[in-house]
Amino acid sequence: MNEAEARLVVEITFRTLWVCGAALVTALAIGIPIGIALGGRRFAGRSLVVSTVNAGMGAPPVVVGLGCSILFSRSGLLGGLGLIYSQTGMIIAQTLIAVPLVIGITLAAVGSLDEEWDLQVRTLGIRRIFRLWLLVRQIRMGLLAAVIAALGGILSEVGASSMVGGNLLGKTRVLTTAIMMETNMGNFERAGGLALILIGLTFLIAGLLTAVQQSGRTR
Amino acid sequence: MPFVSNSGTTACLDDRARVRGTPLRKAAATIAIASLLGLFAQASARAEASEPALILATTTSLRDSGLLDALLPDFTEQTGIEVQIIAVGTGAALRMGREGNADILITHAPSAEQELIEAGVVRRRTPFMQNFFVIAGPVEDPADIASAASPVDALRRIATSKANWVSRSDDSGTHKRETSLFEAAGIAADADWKGFDRTGSGMGLSLRVAGEHRAYILSDIGTFLAFQKRIDLVVLSKSADSLRNVYSILQLDASRFERPLASDAADSLERFLTRAEIQNRIAHYGEERFGRPLFTPLHPHPQSAGEGGHVEQASPP
Amino acid sequence: MTTPPTPRPHRIALAAKGLRVQRGQGSSRFTLDVAALDLRAGEVLVILGPNGAGKSTLLRALAGLESSADPHSIQGGSGPVTLVFQRPAAFAGSAQHNVRVALLGKGLTEADRSDRIARALTRFDIAHLADQEARTLSGGEMRRLALARAFVLEPEVLLLDEPFDDLDAEGQRQLSLDLQRAITETDVAVAMVTHDLRRALLLADRIAVLMRGKLVQQGPREEVLQRPNSREIARTVGMTNLAEGRVVRREEEIYWVEISDGLEVPTRAKLEIGRDAWIGIRPEHLKIDIGRGDGRPIGKAEVESLVSDGLATVVTLRTRDRMFSTHLLSGRGLARRLRSGDAVSLAVRPEHVHARLID
Numbered sequence: 022m023n024e025a026e027a028r029l030v031v032e033i034t035f036r037t038l039w040v041c042g043a044a045l046v047t048a049l050a051i052g053i054p055i056g057i058a059l060g061g062r063r064f065a066g067r068s069l070v071v072s073t074v075n076a077g078m079g080a081p082p083v084v085v086g087l088g089c090s091i092l093f094s095r096s097g098l099l100g101g102l103g104l105i106y107s108q109t110g111m112i113i114a115q116t117l118i119a120v121p122l123v124i125g126i127t128l129a130a131v132g133s134l135d136e137e138w139d140l141q142v143r144t145l146g147i148r149r150i151f152r153l154w155l156l157v158r159q160i161r162m163g164l165l166a167a168v169i170a171a172l173g174g175i176l177s178e179v180g181a182s183s184m185v186g187g188n189l190l191g192k193t194r195v196l197t198t199a200i201m202m203e204t205n206m207g208n209f210e211r212a213g214g215l216a217l218i219l220i221g222l223t224f225l226i227a228g229l230l231t232a233v234q235q236s237g238r239t240r
Numbered sequence: 241m242p243f244v245s246n247s248g249t250t251a252c253l254d255d256r257a258r259v260r261g262t263p264l265r266k267a268a269a270t271i272a273i274a275s276l277l278g279l280f281a282q283a284s285a286r287a288e289a290s291e292p293a294l295i296l297a298t299t300t301s302l303r304d305s306g307l308l309d310a311l312l313p314d315f316t317e318q319t320g321i322e323v324q325i326i327a328v329g330t331g332a333a334l335r336m337g338r339e340g341n342a343d344i345l346i347t348h349a350p351s352a353e354q355e356l357i358e359a360g361v362v363r364r365r366t367p368f369m370q371n372f373f374v375i376a377g378p379v380e381d382p383a384d385i386a387s388a389a390s391p392v393d394a395l396r397r398i399a400t401s402k403a404n405w406v407s408r409s410d411d412s413g414t415h416k417r418e419t420s421l422f423e424a425a426g427i428a429a430d431a432d433w434k435g436f437d438r439t440g441s442g443m444g445l446s447l448r449v450a451g452e453h454r455a456y457i458l459s460d461i462g463t464f465l466a467f468q469k470r471i472d473l474v475v476l477s478k479s480a481d482s483l484r485n486v487y488s489i490l491q492l493d494a495s496r497f498e499r500p501l502a503s504d505a506a507d508s509l510e511r512f513l514t515r516a517e518i519q520n521r522i523a524h525y526g527e528e529r530f531g532r533p534l535f536t537p538l539h540p541h542p543q544s545a546g547e548g549g550h551v552e553q554a555s556p557p
Numbered sequence: 558m559t560t561p562p563t564p565r566p567h568r569i570a571l572a573a574k575g576l577r578v579q580r581g582q583g584s585s586r587f588t589l590d591v592a593a594l595d596l597r598a599g600e601v602l603v604i605l606g607p608n609g610a611g612k613s614t615l616l617r618a619l620a621g622l623e624s625s626a627d628p629h630s631i632q633g634g635s636g637p638v639t640l641v642f643q644r645p646a647a648f649a650g651s652a653q654h655n656v657r658v659a660l661l662g663k664g665l666t667e668a669d670r671s672d673r674i675a676r677a678l679t680r681f682d683i684a685h686l687a688d689q690e691a692r693t694l695s696g697g698e699m700r701r702l703a704l705a706r707a708f709v710l711e712p713e714v715l716l717l718d719e720p721f722d723d724l725d726a727e728g729q730r731q732l733s734l735d736l737q738r739a740i741t742e743t744d745v746a747v748a749m750v751t752h753d754l755r756r757a758l759l760l761a762d763r764i765a766v767l768m769r770g771k772l773v774q775q776g777p778r779e780e781v782l783q784r785p786n787s788r789e790i791a792r793t794v795g796m797t798n799l800a801e802g803r804v805v806r807r808e809e810e811i812y813w814v815e816i817s818d819g820l821e822v823p824t825r826a827k828l829e830i831g832r833d834a835w836i837g838i839r840p841e842h843l844k845i846d847i848g849r850g851d852g853r854p855i856g857k858a859e860v861e862s863l864v865s866d867g868l869a870t871v872v873t874l875r876t877r878d879r880m881f882s883t884h885l886l887s888g889r890g891l892a893r894r895l896r897s898g899d900a901v902s903l904a905v906r907p908e909h910v911h912a913r914l915i916d
Contacts (some may be wrong), residue, residue: 094452
């Protein structure tokens with residue numbers, strides 16, 4: 022690999038981290054509060070909402086990608102926003118794929134708390150903001166599972182990223198779309214190299230998160 | 241049996257809880273899993289059982305045109321040979337040939353094909369049909385290429401005015417043509433300006449990008465016609481030699497590979513595709529869907545003399 | 558039996574008036590209806606009642622956790638009201654952290670907090686567990702932690718739901734002592750639900766009896782224990798020797814009630830000759846007559862069984878058509894000599910016999 026190619030690989034890797042990272046953070050910021058809000062209380066239509074979340078978790082990412090590419094295209098409802106074949110568009114698509122996962126797992130984590138948990142906390146006269154903090158601390162491990170699951174889904178996603186991003190060199194090409202492209206071109210060695218980088222990234226991040234998880238356990 | 245706990249509540253060992261592990265449930269689960277496995281085994285066995293299979297490696301644009309799906313069922317009916325189509329990028333298809341992972345290739349990248357001939361991988365190349373690439377773009381034609389003298393001139397105008405351009409950049413047949421045109425126009429191979437997009441992807445996706453970005457693009461006619469309505473672009477180039485796109489059948493040299501090639505079946509397919517009757521069908525293919533044919537047959541001389549166009553029954557390997 | 562503490566007039570820390578709580582739907586609907594209930598500073602109110610009577614619901618309502626209750630039906634002071642649940646929640650973190658969370662956001666300095674936490678932990682003898690992960694504590698240790706957490710709030714009202722659940726006899730005894738001391742030192746008003754009658758009787762200043770959602774009797778401990786209003790209440794407060802009979806004669810202020818062949822029970826209650834009445838005698842007051850003149854003889858019985866828990870022996874006695882029970886101190890005198898099948902005479906002091914006319 023020459024210098025230009027190496028720089029290209031670095032660029033693609035950093036872009037992957039940026040796009041996937043932004044999608045992950047957004048999905049967590051949206052999904053965790055919703056999961057906590059839904060998990061805690063009983064309300065009319067709750068089972069309907071939970072079923073929708075479960076369906077969303079199982080929705081094929083490529084379907085989300087198709088929907089987004091139709092929406093974002095010139096003739097689509099959001100055409101005027103210039104999202105098609107852009108990094109922002111990719112981030113939105115990946116966020117949509119990850120949010121049901123995050124909500125679902127957070128919901129389960131909150132649901133696993135004792136029914137009386139909220140009452141017990143309230144009876145200590147703890148203010149709302151601290152109750153929230155306590156809740157998050159209590160379901161810390163469950164939330165971590167949500168992060169890992171969402172991360173896995175986002176990093177490995179290729180269909181939606183391809184459809185919404187367009188694999189444009191220097192603009193929207195990420196590791197997964199690049200791997201597919203190199204494979205289609207018959208450059209299996211290059212594809213393999215990119216795949217190794219992707220696997221390496223996944224292991225690194227998963228390893229970090231697991232270390233955090235384990236340290237939480239022994240404290 | 242009820243028992244009374246410290247706190248005074250009565251509880252019963254739930255007899256129903258034992259049903260979870262009953263033999264009945266376990267048997268049902270085992271049967272379900274066994275049936276699923278059986279189904280899978282059957283399906284894969286059936287897929288392999290239909291011998292003989294001829295592995296044809298070709299490009300996605302040819303497959304997407306639907307020509308093969310229209311012609312090959314008749315070939316199978318007449319000869320009993322099932323054709324397995326592997327459609328990938330041109331580069332991957334040629335690589336399959338290089339490594340002997342296919343029995344026969346159909347590609348449209350003459351210079352790359354020549355390399356394979358010189359390397360001894362391909363023992364015979366038979367061009368059998370052609371069409372023309374097109375340069376498509378927005379109807380507004382900001383670079384005014386409709387009045388260009390030639391395709392090379394059109395590209396020069398696009399480069400000079402730095403108009404939006406989408407390149408597949410994936411070593412496909414289309415991309416290779418684009419590269420040689422660029423060279424002829426004096427444009428650097430790694431040219432880049434704002435509005436120059438490299439997708440590294442197939443024709444369909446690249447056309448869609450061109451449509452969204454109102455860009456010019458070099459495309460094969462078949463895929464372009466299939467996408468035309470959706471992307472709102474028009475053909476702005478005129479047919480010229482530099483845009484000629486020749487499709488060839490490549491026969492591989494079986495002696496180079498460990499894996500036995502279905503060479504007889506491959507020859508049989510070539511005879512079929514070059515038969516006068518089939519060549520005529522190629523001449524009309526696409527009229528129904530697009531109002532014009534997608535390919536022009538080249539009427540090559542049939543490989544074996546035979547009896548005026550009859551196809552010999554291929555003997556099963 | 559210890560002598561009852563001298564009743565002190567205390568200020569009311571929490572008063573419930575016309576407290577109504579609705580729970581559940583349709584056939585499983587439950588209504589709690591408490592006309593009036595007071596909790597006084599430094600006093601322990603023990604709430605007794607059968608399962609499903611609504612005791613935990615009442616505690617929750619007093620804690621303000623029942624949304625269906627009218628908030629005006631509970632008038633409290635300005636101090637914190639806290640409830641310790643039957644299964645106290647262990648928050649993720651150390652024991653110390655569990656106590657600390659109760660003090661968050663309440664305008665205390667870090668020094669104040671640490672100080673209060675340390676005192677609370679020491680108060681319940683778990684200072685040595687301060688850094689241990691709360692979720693790994695044993696049942697008994699968690700109970701102590703929950704109490705420390707409650708007391709660190711310096712509450713005005715403390716509500717306890719089965720605080721002695723899951724503890725062995727020694728654990729209960731020790732916790733009971735620590736709790737009593739804490740209550741005295743902080744002057745907190747306590748309402749406690751417990752099934753353990755013995756423990757309840759040791760700690761109670763006042764007793765309230767709840768049945769099917771209604772407060773059927775409340776008052777100072779001795780009054781409720783010695784003079785329950787109905788036989789159902791009597792059983793609930795441990796007056797297990799109950800019988801029906803007829804008032805047959807009177808000697809000065811003592812009425813005699815004949816409850817079966819050969820058994821006549823003296824009582825100081827105001828009855829009428831010839832009327833039906835029921836009587837109740839607490840087990841500890843029913844005596845086996847050994848000629849010491851402790852009480853009036855009431856008839857003969859046969860020893861059915863003796864069951865000892867190391868401290869007290871429960872003797873079940875059989876007469877022709879009913880059973881009685883009495884308590885003896887284990888390992889001493891009578892408890893050691895009695896055998897199943899022995900014939901004994903029973904005696905009781907008239908002031909220990911509770912009686913009511915039956916309409």
